[in-house]
Amino acid sequence: MVNWKVRFRNSTFWTALIPLLILTIQNMARVFGFEIDLGEKSSEIMAAVTPLLSALVLMGIVVDPTTEGVGDSARALTYTEPKPTTPSLPETPKGDGDA
DSSP states (O other): OOOOHHHTOOHHHHHHHHHHHHHHHHHHHHTTTTOOOOOOTTHHHOOOOOOOOHHHHHTTTSSOOTTTSOOTTTGGOOSOOOOOOOOOOOOOOOOOOOO
């Protein structure tokens, strides 16, 4: 199971999803005979942009690298927002007369 609420709040998810949508639209347009015309340099621009968009998609949309398979861990399913990348350190107890 995947906690989609948390995924939607994560910028990495969007960094991968938006290029995926662009590539999908581009490829579906070709299937139906439409070409995206960006002028004289259209093919060169597309040749440069497509691998970049593909790399962003490869960053991952669904896969949580901290768990096996494609689902989230039981702990991740309880999150209401993405966990910070730098967790705060626990407070150290104050000693009796420590200098």
